[in-house]
Amino acid sequence: MTKEAISPGRGPSAVRRILGPAPLLGLLTGALACVLIERFFGQQVSDLLHLPKMPVLFGILTISKVVAGLVNALFKGAAFEGIELLQLPAAGVYFAVVYLLPLIGVGRITAGAANRAAAALARMPLPASALVHLGLMYVTLHVWAGMSDYRLITLNLTLIAVLFTLSLNIINGYMGEFSCSHPAFMAIGAYISSLFTVGLFVDDKVLGKALVAMPMDYLTFPLALILGGGAAAAGALIIAIPSFKTRGDYLAIISLAFLFIVKSLFENLQVLGGARGIAGQPDWATLPVIFAVVVLGIWIINNFVTSTLGKALNAVRDDETAAEAMTVNTRRVKMTAFLVGAFWAGVAGGLLAHVLRYINPAMFGVQKLAEVLAMVYFGGLNSVYGSIVGAVSISLLGEALRPLEILKWIFIPLLLILVMIYRPTGLVAFRDFDLRKAMGPRTDSRPKV
Amino acid sequence: MRKGLLLMVTLIGLGLALSPAAGAANDVIRLGFPIPLTGENPDVGASSKNAAEMYLKQVPTVVVAGKTYALKFVYEDNEFKAESAVKAITKLITEEEVLGVIGPQASAQAVPAGEVANNYATPMISPWSTNPNTTLNRPYVFRGCFLDPFQGPVAANFATEEFGAKKAAVLYDIASDYPKGLAEFFKQAFEKIHGPGAVVAFESFTTGDKDFSAQMANIVASGADILFTPQYYSEVPLIVRAAKENGFSKPIMGSDSWGSGDLMGLCGDDCKGLFFSTHYAAAGAQGATKAFIDQYSAAYGKTPDDVAALTWDSLGLMIQAIQNTGGLSGDIKADRTKVKDALAAIKDYPGITGKMTFTPEGDPIKCAVVVKINDQGQFAFHKSVCP
Structure with a gap:
């Protein structure tokens, strides 16, 4: 636009x-x-x-x-x-x-x-x-x-991908770290919110009978999402603390390890269905709900990254020592970025669980990581627009090229390579999302040069 | 710009002139296949597609209550991912307007896809999914294979009767839905026969592991009479070799997952003489089963695996149900429900993997066979076990 x-x-x-x-x-x-x-x-x-x-x-x-x-x-x-x-x-x-x-x-x-x-x-x-x-x-x-209901499901999943991509962009784009644990945060969010909704309101084979019968139980969905996001943020603490001392490759390895730990944790937790996962989530993630949550997420994340704290993220990315010298509390900054990113990844996971109405640990593996990394780097680092563009284009392309079967997996990676050659930081990188300017009138087609 | 416009107009004109009149779509029965054509397990998708293509060649048209319909199959790639399977089946049902769905094959995709099929009141048969959740409380969802709670006891009984085993060891992938479920059912059944503690080693690993020596050492030390390992064809050779190297000389037996893919190509002589329970036996088959195997081998140059055979049977069931409806109205929603009712009512369908009747839950009652891998490396019929 x-x-x-x-x-x-x-x-x-x-x-x-x-x-x-x-x-x-x-x-x-x-x-x-x-x-x-x-x-x-x-x-x-x-x-x-x-x-x-x-x-x-x-x-x-x-x-x-x-x-x-x-x-x-x-x-x-x-x-x-x-x-x-x-x-x-x-x-x-x-x-x-x-x-x-x-x-x-x-x-x-x-x-x-x-x-x-x-x-x-x-x-x-x-x-x-x-x-x-x-x-x-x-x-x-x-x-x-x-x-068309096919459009609806595609749109729902695309919106969730936007939120998920943006939440990773906080860490990988704005803070300049390479975190691989995002699918794990999503998994935690998906499981905890499912635990809440399925455990409390649905009769289920794995989690037992519904504990509460309430006529307006869908109103608790935001609570389920917040719980999921909160649990993911709590999980992020585990990864944020070692990240104080590590950077670059080492953080990537630690976070990848965390991804595997979480995945095998859910695989081995029989109370949560183990490898078979949890099915039967209530059908609460409708288009208006997802739209509202994603818009809220974009708004909050945009405010976060344009705040002083967000600028501190960039400072940490560009030079950690210099940032520290300039009174940036790097620990606090890193911690906050991880927690915020993980929270929204958890919320995205909660939405995903209630769109698909089934989750299993295998969904949150390395494949998911590759997918979201592609979206972040394709769309553009350090940019809210970039995350939206990346998530929407990769989701839509993946869907529209589905009939090509194996050729699709040649075409999309090729596109990624081309983007990396001609725009190494992604399509729309390093661009601020200025709401006022975006929505303002456009009297002159060409503003200042 | 102007040239482009001219070209466009010409092409549209051409399109209008050449395209056949619409409205012929009424005499077509469309069936959808959300199968993994790419992703981690493309073999599964290829087998399903092969079987379906062969079926279409043999049965291009179906007569329902005196009216002839052309069959049309729509394949949709589910990438072996749950999200993708949900999108694929939604597309098949709402965009392609299929009358029924065959697939997805693996449970991780079949469970969420079954939810979609049931919501849109479209009959779906998953040929290969063994997770109880696939069909649970979903009147529109059926499956083509027997369930693990049946296969577990089959293997336990066979081990007891055939080898006189009193102590058993199990090695399974804890991170994968199917092996884990089956391992537990086997343990239950075996301990029911021989008393608690009869499964002396219950060892696990995680998908992708290649080294099993630690588990094997425990299994050898436990003094088990038999090793049961319900793993996939790619892992079985590694396990069998690890057993040999660690000095485990007792029989090893497996489950239907052994039968898919190129087990013998990977395993060679090491797997000869072993047993596994499965849906059908390729070597020594007779009648319709033999005809299917011969045709499939001639067309694709390999023996059909159980995915192919089960897809063939599921497809046959679907077509049988469509014929049993006694006439389609052309209103796709009403027809889908009719097909579902007809599917549920089918009795003793003579499939190539055995006679099938659906329980009210949509799971078939059918026999399992135990096959022996003979010296030629073929899967030969050894014994049939019925519920």
Whole structure:
């Protein structure tokens, strides 16, 4: 949205030039228009284009399915109908007609009005303006996900990935350490919150009969998440204390060890289901709940990293000795960063457990670590935008390229390598997330140089 | 820009002119396969897909109440991950609009996926999952294999009768759902026959371990008459060799997990003469089972493993149930429930892995076989054990 290049000496980005002077408010309105168009006319458009179904992930899925069919036909001799090739341009046209053109069109047409509205909102307290933007964003996502349950589950898991990635970015990005224990924090959060919800409110084979019967038991879900996050933070203490003295490779090894300890702990704890895990979590992690928690998480983490303490994190990253000399209490800083990061990872774990409604220790292994590290480094270190971009793009790509099967695992790592070559710190690294500026009016398409 | 637009318009025009009229989709029965085509266990996905493709070649169309339907299978990669399996099955049910689902295979994916299938009221058969939670309280979820609480006693009884074993040792992977469950069921059953303490060594390791000498030393010292190790094909050769090197000369027996993958290629002569309980025996098979094995071997150049055989049977069950519905209405939601009811009502389905009838929980009642790995390295039928 506010992807315009701020660095001096560079002109407005191509995206920004096309979108014109539309502020975030205008773009959100445009996005809402897109999903409404899709909601009411998407089926007709896809029928008109002779697409077999309404494209579910912006047409990328349709394209990768055709490509997969083509690859199978070429290398394995599978049957392939040439007519399917026509789905390639059709998916592109669908994307253009339903998303791209309305977004640009509405964005440009409403730019004047949206700028005036944004200016009016900017005069109001920040929370009011933020609520308006978030409301628009939620409605857009709600309508978009309402069209298909597959979108809904993808969106839910993507939002959780955003929170999880951001929480790791505190440690790996802002503090500049290489921590490998994040899946363990997620596991602790997932288990403790499941223990709370399943143990108290659900009849379960592993954890026994429900202890409490309450008509509004879902209202306790925030408590479950906080407990999960708190337990993860408590676990982080174990890793934060040795991290006082270690840096770099050694911290990576200690934290990796912690990951394995936690995983085997849950594997061996028969009261928590052992390797079989816990199933039957209540279905409480709905889209509004996840959206609210993730937004809250982003807000708090953003405040944290832009606070004095957050700046101290950067100081510790750049030179620990110098930071210490400049009166930064490095111990306290490291400890806080670990605890905050682990807390939100635990909350993400609690959400994940209640979306999948099943957890087992194997889910929180090295594979999960690789996934989240890829999201952090792909999106960009030291940046809230970066975490959002990284988590969303890797999740969506992983989903949209699923039909390619094994080729997907060539394509995504290749993309990572390319990003690391051309942008070694990730796509949108080291950029502050200034809420006021992001939501403000955009009178001039090109601000100061 | 203008050229691009022109090209687009031409292509759309072409698309409109060439594409066949919509609406032919009514005469197609779509089944979904959320299977691990990539990830840690691609062999499992490949076997499932092979079996399904072979089935499709043999049975391209199904007649339901006088109307012919073309079969169409949709494969979705679950990456051997729980999250991915949930997304894959949701996609199959809501986007691909499949009538029924075969898979996922392993319990770690089948348990969460079963929840999704049950929520969307879509019949699902997991051919290979042994976790009780997969089908528990889920009327729409079935499985194609017998459960560990049955296989454990089979192995315990066999060890007692065949080898006269009085003391047994168990070596299992504590971090993996299936071996751990089965090891415990074996222990229970064996101690029920021979009294508490009859399992003299109950040794564990963690997924990925390659050195078993410490556990073997304990097992040898315990004086066990038999070693039971319900591990996967990749670990069995290491365990068998470790046993030999540490001087354990008593029989070793295993479970159905031995039968998948390339056990003999990895194990060679060391595994000859050992026994394991499983779903079916490839060598010495007869009738439909033999026909299946011959065709599969001819098509893919290897003997079908139990995943392939169970997938074949699950698919057969699903098709049988669809035929038993007595006609599909075209309303996918109503049809899914009809298929579920028909599945639950199937009696004595003659599968290649034995006769199957579902319990109300959706688990089949079927016989297990004990196979012996013969001197040619084939899995030969030794004994059939029925519940």
